[in-house]
Amino acid sequence: MSDAIIELRDVKTHFPIYQGFLLKKPVGMVKAVDGVTLSIQRGEVLGLVGESGCGKSTLARTIMQLVPTTSGMVIIEGRNLTQGTAASLRQTRREMQMVFQDPYASLNPRLTVFATLAEPLIVHKICPADQITARVAMLMELVGLAPRFMQKYPHEFSGGQRQRIAIARALALEPKIIIADEPVSALDVSIQAQILNLLADLRRQMNLSLIFIAHDLSVVKHISDRIAVMYLGKIVELGPAADVIDRPRHPYTQALVSAIPTPNPDVERNRQRIVLAGDPPSPIHPPVGCPFHPRCPHMQEKCKAAVPPLVRIEDGREVACVRIGEI
Amino acid sequence: MPLLTVKDLRTYFHTRNGIYRAVDGVSFHVDRGETLGMVGESGSGKSVTCYSLMGLVPQPPGRIESGTALFDGVDLLHSSPAQSRAIRGKRVAMIFQDPMTSLNPYLRIADQLIEPLLIHEKISKKKALQLGGEALEAVGINDVARRLQQYPHEFSGGMRQRVMIAMALITKPELLIADEPTTALDVTVQAQILELIKEMQRELGMAVIFVTHDLGVISGLCDRVQVMYAGKVVETADTRALFYQPKHPYTRALQRSIPSMQPKGAELYTIPGLPPDLSKPLPGCPFAPRCGFATDRCHVEEARLAEWRPGHDQACLRVQAGEI
Numbered sequence: 059m060s061d062a063i064i065e066l067r068d069v070k071t072h073f074p075i076y077q078g079f080l081l082k083k084p085v086g087m088v089k090a091v092d093g094v095t096l097s098i099q100r101g102e103v104l105g106l107v108g109e110s111g112c113g114k115s116t117l118a119r120t121i122m123q124l125v126p127t128t129s130g131m132v133i134i135e136g137r138n139l140t141q142g143t144a145a146s147l148r149q150t151r152r153e154m155q156m157v158f159q160d161p162y163a164s165l166n167p168r169l170t171v172f173a174t175l176a177e178p179l180i181v182h183k184i185c186p187a188d189q190i191t192a193r194v195a196m197l198m199e200l201v202g203l204a205p206r207f208m209q210k211y212p213h214e215f216s217g218g219q220r221q222r223i224a225i226a227r228a229l230a231l232e233p234k235i236i237i238a239d240e241p242v243s244a245l246d247v248s249i250q251a252q253i254l255n256l257l258a259d260l261r262r263q264m265n266l267s268l269i270f271i272a273h274d275l276s277v278v279k280h281i282s283d284r285i286a287v288m289y290l291g292k293i294v295e296l297g298p299a300a301d302v303i304d305r306p307r308h309p310y311t312q313a314l315v316s317a318i319p320t321p322n323p324d325v326e327r328n329r330q331r332i333v334l335a336g337d338p339p340s341p342i343h344p345p346v347g348c349p350f351h352p353r354c355p356h357m358q359e360k361c362k363a364a365v366p367p368l369v370r371i372e373d374g375r376e377v378a379c380v381r382i383g384e385i
Numbered sequence: 386m387p388l389l390t391v392k393d394l395r396t397y398f399h400t401r402n403g404i405y406r407a408v409d410g411v412s413f414h415v416d417r418g419e420t421l422g423m424v425g426e427s428g429s430g431k432s433v434t435c436y437s438l439m440g441l442v443p444q445p446p447g448r449i450e451s452g453t454a455l456f457d458g459v460d461l462l463h464s465s466p467a468q469s470r471a472i473r474g475k476r477v478a479m480i481f482q483d484p485m486t487s488l489n490p491y492l493r494i495a496d497q498l499i500e501p502l503l504i505h506e507k508i509s510k511k512k513a514l515q516l517g518g519e520a521l522e523a524v525g526i527n528d529v530a531r532r533l534q535q536y537p538h539e540f541s542g543g544m545r546q547r548v549m550i551a552m553a554l555i556t557k558p559e560l561l562i563a564d565e566p567t568t569a570l571d572v573t574v575q576a577q578i579l580e581l582i583k584e585m586q587r588e589l590g591m592a593v594i595f596v597t598h599d600l601g602v603i604s605g606l607c608d609r610v611q612v613m614y615a616g617k618v619v620e621t622a623d624t625r626a627l628f629y630q631p632k633h634p635y636t637r638a639l640q641r642s643i644p645s646m647q648p649k650g651a652e653l654y655t656i657p658g659l660p661p662d663l664s665k666p667l668p669g670c671p672f673a674p675r676c677g678f679a680t681d682r683c684h685v686e687e688a689r690l691a692e693w694r695p696g697h698d699q700a701c702l703r704v705q706a707g708e709i
Contacts, residue, residue, distance in 0.1 A: 251642035251653035276645030319601030326605035
């Protein structure tokens with residue numbers, strides 16, 4: 059591999075479901091992430107999209123090793139995290155940080171901004187005690203917050219400002235990788251634009267690799283180099299961001315793209331929309347064969363036979379559909 | 386004559402930290418069969434406007450300070466409890482943002498679905514159940530007999546929103562108020578629900594007030610749009626005019642900050658600053674502190690909605706003066 063910073067090899071994260079009160083018996087598995095192979099280059103922004111329940115957040119948590127991996131390998135900078143010790147994991151975690159969706163829930167309401175940002179510096183012994191204040195001030199300036207707000211509590215900030223604090227906290231350890239799980243979904247459009255610009259700037263300045271998870275495809279297209287589309291725990295399409303959105307090849311991506319309402323009345327009124335019937339199937343009992351076949355407009359008998367593998371169709375473009383040559 | 390005419394609606398919340406002017410002098414009208422979109426950021430007063438019309442503002446701390454809302458000759462804001470009961474849930478219905486919390490988890494779908502019928506129509510329970518089943522079928526739910534006997538937790542988010550819609554439409558209302566009905570749903574499910582609302586509207590000929598913060602949803606669904614900011618309407622026009630010839634600086638800024646309307650990777654336009662604190666009195670135009678076009682006059686003089694072209698009103702003083 060050229061310069062991959064993250065490599066995932068056939069990663070599976072399954073959660074057992076128990077039934078019964080005293081004698082708990084496992085009765086099934088939620089296959090939240092089911093065989094994902096993916097590599098992310100240094101300095102690259104990978105967008106991860108899909109409907110709720112498709113496993114995109116679980117994949118993020120699997121990369122962070124916040125949930126135990128069932129099988130497969132998560133390799134960060136050449137180290138396989140699924141087999142490492144707790145100490146080596148702690149070391150690697152310095153290099154990857156997460157920004158969560160809800161800035162109202164992801165900050166401790168009883169810690170000041172200073173305490174929130176100083177904590178990682180102290181835990182990982184980043185700098186001597188007398189330099190912590192200066193360092194926190196620097197972090198705040200980096201994300202566009204005035205250092206004079208250092209002693210304020212999260213409730214004194216707006217949603218957008220809180221998300222800035224969460225980003226500053228993620229940057230405190232100078233990570234190489236940031237995983238942002240729906241970082242702008244809870245924000246208004248005008249604030250969303252500010253946070254997107256900030257993330258793009260920081261990524262350029264610090265050569266960060268960014269995994270950007272969102273369900274808003276226009277946001278993902280804007281910020282990402284490549285996009286991976288997930289459905290029921292599997293990647294169904296992967297490719298350069300503009301290609302995936304403008305020329306989607308997998309029927310699911312096509313439906314997803316066509317479902318986004320565009321802010322342009324003439325276009326919006328005249329286009330043919332692919333409306334998918336029904337909800338995504340449950341990951342406890344995924345359909346046999348292609349996971350998308352029950353909702354797919356191009357379904358044929360052969361789609362029910364086996365799970366289609368992710369196949370390279372052109373440079374940098376992979377699609378998991380057996381009928382890709384025909385549709 | 387419009388179906389609903391709202392004049393100078395002011396809904397304030399009297400809190401310990403001051404008077405919060407959530408809706409501050411809003412006037413609009415909705416014609417029969419028309420879809421009016423209401424857009425704005427959180428805190429712009431769009432939901433409180435709807436809640437005021439439905440009489441759902443908690444009082445106290447809320448208080449409707451002034452205004453009238455004439456619905457077919459009856460003032461919704463000053464009607465007797467009996468009068469409003471006869472209208473609410475029958476001629477005017479509402480669906481809410483969060484289908485997870487707006488159904489009663491203790492009641493079977495059948496019981497909550499037919500409640501409006503039992504209250505508003507002289508009808509037997511058996512007949513009501515039959516109509517309830519038909520209503521569920523109309524919103525695209527299969528296996529109705531079994532579904533009616535289930536509880537809300539057995540439904541997915543999109544399905545619950547369908548139940549909410551069936552419940553709202555079961556009395557064939559003349560006006561449906563939809564308060565961000567698709568915000569909590571996935572895009573694919575959102576597309577289904579929007580299609581459904583359009584279809585039901587065609588069938589029943591009802592008017593819809595559609596509240597959202599997503600300009601994309603508005604563009605395909607609504608006949609007219611009004612943009613709200615800080616408890617006021619800043620611009621109202623038919624949908625094409627609003628998208629292709631926005632006049633108010635806030636509407637323009639809002640459009641420019643949407644990623645899909647910009648070239649990929651370009652720096653997104655951002656509106657500097659934050660929406661104003663509504664508990665402080667706002668002299669002048671509420672958008673002036675964040676507006677790139679603001680002059681001294683904008684900070685002191687009240688900006689009122691005025692006609693720019695027939696059917697297109699906007700509240701920017703500088704546009705009204707012909708300066709921008």
